[in-house]
Amino acid sequence: MNNTRFATVVHILAMLADNEGEWLSSDWIASSININPVMVRKELGLLQERGLVVTRKGKEGGSMLQKNSAEISLADVYALVKNADVLGKKNLHTNPNCPIGKQINSELGGLFAKTDGLVSAYLQGITLDEFVRQFR
Amino acid sequence: MNNTRFATVVHILAMLADNEGEWLSSDWIASSININPVMVRKELGLLQERGLVVTRKGKEGGSMLQKNSAEISLADVYALVKNADVLGKKNLHTNPNCPIGKQINSELGGLFAKTDGLVSAYLQGITLDEFVRQFR
DNA sequence: TTTAATCGTAACAACTTTTATTACAATTAA
DNA sequence: TTAATTGTAATAAAAGTTGTTACGATTAAA
Numbered sequence: 001m002n003n004t005r006f007a008t009v010v011h012i013l014a015m016l017a018d019n020e021g022e023w024l025s026s027d028w029i030a031s032s033i034n035i036n037p038v039m040v041r042k043e044l045g046l047l048q049e050r051g052l053v054v055t056r057k058g059k060e061g062g063s064m065l066q067k068n069s070a071e072i073s074l075a076d077v078y079a080l081v082k083n084a085d086v087l088g089k090k091n092l093h094t095n096p097n098c099p100i101g102k103q104i105n106s107e108l109g110g111l112f113a114k115t116d117g118l119v120s121a122y123l124q125g126i127t128l129d130e131f132v133r134q135f136r
Numbered sequence: 137m138n139n140t141r142f143a144t145v146v147h148i149l150a151m152l153a154d155n156e157g158e159w160l161s162s163d164w165i166a167s168s169i170n171i172n173p174v175m176v177r178k179e180l181g182l183l184q185e186r187g188l189v190v191t192r193k194g195k196e197g198g199s200m201l202q203k204n205s206a207e208i209s210l211a212d213v214y215a216l217v218k219n220a221d222v223l224g225k226k227n228l229h230t231n232p233n234c235p236i237g238k239q240i241n242s243e244l245g246g247l248f249a250k251t252d253g254l255v256s257a258y259l260q261g262i263t264l265d266e267f268v269r270q271f272r
Numbered sequence: 273t274t275t276a277a278t279c280g281t282a283a284c285a286a287c288t289t290t291t292a293t294t295a296c297a298a299t300t301a302a
Numbered sequence: 303t304t305a306a307t308t309g310t311a312a313t314a315a316a317a318g319t320t321g322t323t324a325c326g327a328t329t330a331a332a
Contacts, residue, residue, distance in 0.1 A: 001224035002138050002289070003319060007244055008227060014236050025278065032234040033227050036321055041279065058329025059277040074247075078223070083318095086222050086255060087214070088137035091144060091169050098168040099271060100150050107270050108143055111210075111262075118258055119222060119251060126247075134243050135235060138318070139290060161307065172292050177308065194300025195306040219289095279328075289318070299308075 005081035008033060009043050010131070013077065016053060017069040017132045023062030046080055069132060075123040085112040086119055141217035144169060145179050146267070149213065152189060153205040153268045159198030182216055205268060211259040221248045222255055 011033050015024060026044060030037035044063050047053040052072055055063040065072070090108050095101035147169050151160060162180060166173035180199050183189040188208055191199045201208070226244055231237035 001222065002220045004225045004227050005319095006223045007225065007240075010244065011227065011230070011236065011240055014240060018236060027278085032231045032237040034229040034231055034237070035227060037279095038281085038322075039320070041281085045280070055279070056329080057279045057327075059275090060330050061278045061328080063279095081224075084138045086137065087142045088217075089140045089143065091140050091147065091171060093170040094147070095168045095170055100147065100154055101168040101170070103271050104143075104147055104150060107267065108146065111267075115255060115258060118254060122251065122254055131243065131247075135239050141290090163307085174293075174310085175291070177310085181309075191308070192300080193298075193308045195304085196301050197299080197307045199308095273332100275330100275332075277329085277331100280326090281324100283324085284322085286321075287319080290316080292315070293313085295310100295312085297309090300306085302304085302306100 001081075001084060003081075005043070006077060008035065008039065009047070009077045009081055010074070012040060012043055012047070013052070013065070013069075013072065013128050014132050014135070016063060016065045017128050018135065020065065020069075023056055023060065023064055025062040028062075043080075050076065050080060052076060068129070070127050070129040072128040073124050074126045074128070074131065075120050078120060078123050082116075086115045087112050137217075137220060139217075140171075141179070142213060144171065144175065145183070145213045145217055146210070148176060148179055148183070149188070149201070149205075149208065149264050150268050150271070152199060152201045153264055154271065156201065156205075159192055159196065159200055161198040164198070179216075186212070186216060188212060204265070206263050206265040208264040209260050210262045210264070210267065211256050214256060214259050218252075222251045223248050 012029055015029050015032060026037040026040040030040045044053060044055060048055055051066055053063045054066045090105050094104060148165055151165050151168060162173040162176040166176045180189060180191060184191055187202055189199045190202045226241050230240060
């Protein structure tokens, strides 16, 4: 991946986990990451959809974790931000008249899936709680 | 990763492995992938630097494998095309006055390195020979 | 009831990365 | 000498990423 979304979402969740029971505003979180608060709100929207955080609008609004931080894994974050396979994209339009071109995408498909599975399984074993505990 | 370079380089190597001892032109290889031959030549240049292929210029020129396909692993390909970590980029400029902002990049650094290592180790165990053998 | 803070979201701009393409000098086998 | 090929620069086009502004809707508190 060539973006900062995983790092951003982990940062957001780490802030929430470190301030359990408090409504943190997107502005406040953004100022720790040093990015635009709109970017934070976009990610928070996805985190809400997945039931990981709950958000309250209006004055004194903000977000907090909806689940215990021991019940959130980094694989949840990965699934949220994943928009490409670990090994990248296939070349669509390979030549069907070439033996290699004809079959390679099916072979690459299997390889890509296994590689992604490996990463997800690894991240599944790391909870937000464990990750944040390192900060203390 | 959000590009096709891994798929492209594997395709190139698969073609060369499937035609051992023959000089394949970048045009010929490109026509199987259905991309521009210049893209193929760029990747071939990197493969040469790493001693994986040898290229001959001029008429009847082209490329062939320099190593046995059983001595080339997909980790070699990954190392060649890798330009970002599996989990993406860190947010540089995090707030040093925030306990999370201050430490998160060091924590993420460890996580990113372990994840990348996992992928490389997996790919290390797959040779080009094995991969190409699937086509037969 | 009013005010002020906050979210949600659209719209757009700026920047970076990726891919495609053209062109041509240098090289080499026939 | 010719024709095919590589190497590479230059540039353009497309796609992806990040930053920013703006503003309506919502909500707690004064």
